[in-house]
Amino acid sequence: MSDQSADLLIEIICEEIPARMQARAASDLARLFADAFAAANLAHDRIHSFVAPRHLAVYVDGLAVRQQDSIAEKRGPRVDAPEQAINGFLKSTGLTRDQLVTEETPKGTFLFARTEMKGTATAALLPVMISDILTNFPWPKSQRWGATSFRWVRPLHRVNVVFGGSGLEGALDLGGANLPFTTASTGHYFEAPADLDLTGVGSADDYAALLRGAHVIVDQSVRVDMIRKGAKDLAARLGCETKTGETTIAETAGLVEHPHLLVGTIEDRFMLLPAEVLQSSIETHQKYITLQGHDGSFSPHFVVVSNRLADDARDAVILAGNQRVLRARLADAEFFWMEDKREPLEAYLPRLADIAFYEGLGTVHDKAQRLEKLAADIAASIPGADAACAARAGLLAKADLVTGVVGEFPELQGIMGGFYAAAADEDTATAVAITAHYRPQGPDDNLPDSAEGLAVALADKIDTLVGFFGVGARPTGSKDPFALRRAALGVIRILIEANISLSLHDTLRKAAGYHGFAAIDDELLPFIRERFRVSLRDTGIAHDVVAAALGDSELDNICLLADRAAALGTFLGSENGAGLMTGWRRAASILKSEESKDKQAFAPKTDPSLFVNTAETDLHSALEALPVAFSDIDLDAALTSLGGMRTPIDRFFEEVVVNDDNPKVRDNRLGLLAMVRERMLGVADFSKLEG
Secondary structure: OOOOEEEEEEEEEEOOOOHHHHHHHHHHHHHHHHHHHHHOOOOOOOEEEEEOOOEEEEEEEEEEOEOOOEEEEEEEEEOOOOHHHHHHHHHHHOOOHHHOEEEEEOOEEEEEEEEEEOOOEHHHHHHHHHHHHHHOOOOOOOEOOOOOOOOEOOOEEEEEEEEOOEEOOOEEEOOOOEEEEEOEEEOOOOOOOOEEEOOOOOOHHHHHHHHHHOOOOOOHHHHHHHHHHHHHHHHHHOOEEEOOOHHHHHHHHOOOOOOEEEEEEOOHHHHHOOHHHHHHHHHHHOOOEEEEEOOOOEEEEEEEEEOOOOOHHHHHHHHHHHHHHHHHHHHHHHHHHHHHOOOOHHHHHHHHHHOEOOOOOOEHHHHHHHHHHHHHHHHOOOOOOOHHHHHHHHHHOOHHHHOHHHHHOHHHOOHHHHHHHHHOOOOHHHHHHHHOOOOOOOOOOOOOOOHHHHHHHHHHHHHHHHHHHHOOOOOEOOEOOOOHHHHHHHHHHHHHHOOOOOOHHHHHHHHHHHHOOOOOOOOHHHHHHHHHHHHHHHOOOOHHHHHHHHOOOOOOOHHHHHHHHHHHHHHHOOHHHHHHHHHHHHHHHHHHHHHHHHOOOOOOOOOHHHOOOHHHHHHHHHHHOOOOOOOHHHHHHHHHHHHOOHHHHHHHHHHOOOOOOOHHHHHHHHHHHHHHHHHHHOOOOHHHOOO
16 A cells, blocks of 8 residues: 555445355456456556355455546647637637647648546545446346345345545445445354454455454355365265365355354165265255265265354254254155156156147157157167167156156256166166266266267257257357257267267258258258367367368268367478478469469369479379378378478479469469369368468
């Protein structure tokens, strides 16, 4: 802090912010203030952001106490303009003639009005800035309360503003009431509810320490670390390790102001339930942390994250209450599990006819019948896949949607179908394929483990894509309510990572036929192509290399095209590849120039009897040794062959002048370069590579 700058603390206190929104809110608040400061020409140092269930804050180091002075310039008429024009300009600026400045410009000599603008004090700018940011804050969901029109994620209680160690005058307009700025924060709801004076805070660390003294950890990363480390230590004492992922731990950290960890135990009877049911009940629904043995077995212990300080008597009450809630949920799961197994999975199929899939796409039962056919078709292209088994899995894949467990735990659809299939003595491969047919559900999810599972997963995603595009329910802008982008990326991942050579066009056409569509929607293949292009770029392949590998050909065999892009990228990164591209660019440039003059393309042919230089003969011999076109399967051989062209092309350009005085020799040499172009374009579209 100096005479020219001061620290700024802005803290919003409200009712509990949903855990999943907290990290984004803290990031957005810091970003919005940084943008506002830049727009107001206010210099500052680091912006720190904090978030806890009831606190959202930014601390700004070294914010300028006022805007810098500036000069506003307005150009007027020419110096020799009529007096009437000059007088009109003087009237608009409020200046006299002698206060104007004369300046030469490329367009002549003009009069300019220059006015010194004194910078506004930051304290005067902040109230409007704060109100504007909070009023337009980008919450995914927000609400109004009371008689106000102001919207916030949860009812707002206080807006605290401290600038340079003092409170700032101002208020937030709630649309029906004003909420004056204050300097009184609050501690833990139960442990330290008294107000905290923020005027003594001198740094971001001071702010965090003040709240920590009142048992509120406002740094979310600290809460996450406390929970992660605490759970790991407790698990180690029990001979276990944590099973819960980082996403759930972060969400759990958003539920408490000061985490305190307790260990609970699952009753023996419930340990007979599938591990996935236990995981969903404990972690997804109760937000507890699950544990597992070192052998991967599900542990009967779990970790509850309490929002109270350690107290043996109170801890026992809290733990007993949480275990009571969990016992009721697991009892429900146990009941549904036992009831669902009374009938074989196939018996649930007719009930799918009562569930509409989407308008124009029939029922879920219709989808099951389509998956039966499409999975069998796809299995024929997957080595080791049993088409009959894949068809059976496709037919039964959605049957668990009408079971009790999936009704209670929707996130277990597919997984429970696998358990029920196994319980009904379906083929093991069928059960495994049903379990995994939703995979991958995101970039971090694994592919199905079996060949039949890959077939059903592809069938499910392709049926969805063809169906929704077929009835015009395509993604628009950022909106994708049916997760069609995710489905397309899932298809691409499966084909590439499982190395499946599948004719995508034929498969889409079959899927369209099973839907009763006359053809594939015109926008579907371009949609998949764009997802494919982005996925290749995400692997580190340059965008122009991707464009060269894909060319303008119809997207069909994704696996081979991915291999082509990777191989081309490797080749172009080699010495031969880089050298060959130099020759390509010279050849393409010369041909483009000459063809634009002659208004025609040169045919890829040449007459060896017109060769004058051995460099022409050598280049022609090298070209003749190459096939006219390469198949996708021979790509590595094709690139190796092209790499061998580097030396004869380099020598040709070193020793031969293409534009010979003899027109026949000139045209013959241009035909030779056209042969180079034809052979190279037979491997990839090198014209799309940037210089």
